[in-house]
Amino acid sequence: MEHPVSISEELQRFVVKDAQPTAYYIPDFISEEEEAYLLQQVYKAPKPKWTQLSGRRLQNWGGLPDSKGMLAEKIPDWLFKYCERISCLGAFGGKTANHVLVNEYKKGEGIMPHEDGPLYHPTVTTISLGSHTFLDFYRPVSYQETEVPQTEESRYLFSLLVRPRSLLILQDDMYKHLLHGIQACDQDIVTDRVMNLSAAEVLPGAMLPRGTRVSLTIRHVPRVIKAKLMFGKK
Template structure:
């Protein structure tokens, strides 16, 4: 498969959307494994909860941890597409969004190789894209692994570019300006009305005017963290 054949022409460069990247059976297996994870693996945030696999990214470097086979299989599949060039993905951020939950617009920042790949499970969402602010008021890139929310939603209304409809079992790849420059976020609503603001409209099973109820959605955000610590050390200082 050449993922570049799935480019979203109307989106900022470069966004690629592959529907049905995984099968229904693979989706169900992944959902089962996510919820079978030990309770301490979950981190509760105000608008969602998440799991880190592969380590906890940090500006000083990530202490690498074992990634289970149920995730590694799909990481390898994405790597085979060439999405990360000659790099191999080494980190997965699992987010659970209940209906009505979302995340404020943000950029992922320099801790990651400038490509983000996301598999959606169970429910759909709209990923909203926004232009950056002028250089003198540029947003500070996110420098932690939890995709910190920044600013208020009202500040972004005039900078809205459009949305990407992410259906269950789809794969989204963002590179170039779509990763480094444009912000992405998810509005906290319980349903979405399909409109022509959806940049990948020809690739989704809905038409303008459809109302689509949100359900619990699990996202697997698969990335490459370039800076990995070779030895397990305390990030807060030396270990004695």
């Protein structure tokens, strides 16, 4: 299914003006009932669907992205509904999302600063379930000589507070040039370096205890291999 190429007017209302280009944060993108249903479906997945990593576990839906191409698999209806809903906002340049990564972060778990890379259309969209998190953004490591040690702390720029049931969309510099990560901690203290305070309805100084968070990272993989090509069928 093709969708309008441009970002919709509906989405433009949710741009995070104080962040670098471009982030959109939509609180309450889904209802509490949808959140409960999605969590139920995630945890109904068979045990082999889960992959355990250091600091989190995950499920892949739609296939495994690869530089040679993703062998496409059908995304279940309970997820594909949201692939279409987000794609209709124009997030993927007129294309429909075809890959969902489900991450489970238990209290105290996180992920090191990283970039999503060139396997995807340069947009990442995330629906959060169960608990908030802080998504922290960093300058990449510079390989030019510098007198200042390039620690993670020195490269830290700002954060976005991601509430349960929200949708976060990252594009442009936020996708291509900055690294993003999640600190492994039990609670977060809100500072003035959180760029979406008003949308997230919280004030500096607030202390937010974390719980178990499940994220649905919905993306478009441009290079896809059809199953019939893999097996040499005409």
